[in-house]
Amino acid sequence: MKRILIWLVSTVAALVLLLNYRTSTMGPAALAHPGEYVAGTTGAGPGTGTATGSVIDTKYGPVQVEVTVEHGVIAGARVLKYPTGSSKDEEINSYALPILLNRTVGEDAVQPQVDMVSGATYTSEAYRDSLQSALDEAMR
């Protein structure tokens, strides 16, 4: 469990570091919920806990992340410390925010609203049954 948490912490740290533009221009105060980008589950049980990663010094500045795990899946992540103000990380972080895993449990889990769907190359037949097709059709 501990090893998994450490892995998660380092991975999440790297993603936040690379992708969170707001860290550069707005600073910590502007982020109401800086780490709430992982869909969660509820309830307690085995494989549940919170881990705080050590401060990692990166070329963009120090990063520290706290990860909460419930039932063995990521329930949440909070950024405790991240780079501020450097032009380098602003440049790198300008294109995208973190990848948000939809680790919800159960078939009836609510899917987030999206604008487009990225997937393996569609054939015409596969496209008809895809979420992208549903998105396109919904606008007709």
Place this chain on the structure above:
Amino acid sequence: MRAPQGQATPSGAADTWRAVEQLMGMPVSVALRGRHAGSLQGRRTWQEAVAFLRTVDADYSPFRQDSWVTRVDRGEEVTAAPATLALDPAEVLGRAAAAKSATGGAFDVWRTGADGRRHFDPSGVVKGLAVQRAAVILQQLPDTDVCLNGGGDVSCWMARPHGAGAEEWRIGVEDPFSPSRLLAHIPVRRGAVATSGLAHRGAHVRDARTGLPPRHLAAVTVVADDLVDADVAATCALALDSDGPQWLRDRDLTALVVRRDGSAELIGARPS
């Protein structure tokens, strides 16, 4: 597939205009927000992008007997053709060479086919380049956000990525084992999300060194600022199979890797 009939959305992202068209053997979906979402100029520019993609298809289709690609594949003299092509073959071949070198030959536009002969198929580079170029055509629309999806590879653009109240494009990542589910979503201001995987087309990605399809990985999604880079990296990582995740890490790429056992791994930059 029908002709595009984009119109203002009734709900959700209320100012988004959408259209979809079958091009280059794949559905190409567009979404526009802002000033030219649904305007005459917006529709005309979309038609311009569509016409461009049709031209690229005619030049580069491996299924057309008279295309440049087919002629190269047959070993015909093709040095005169490039100047007339919508996409510069030098760029296509340059990107292909870079991808081959970066993957130790796992990604190669020349592959040995079932007939034992070497075949030329640069579509792994052409598709990304063409969609990226079509997106640039649409990005000329002033004060308009553009999201273009070419068969699952998405290019995102916000006219004012850091403006007040600006909303990111939200890109869902399809679950390769259950295409009606989303495995993840990625908010993108300007950039690209490309996925290479086994869903939909079966084993269309093979390691050019061995000719074998991946056995360990089911799908790779890469986020990058350029669609061709994202597309080629996703394809490379999938072709490299069990070596793919490390290959992505070594290049400081941001990716989501899904293995055939159903496990998923997020890959970010290595702290230096």
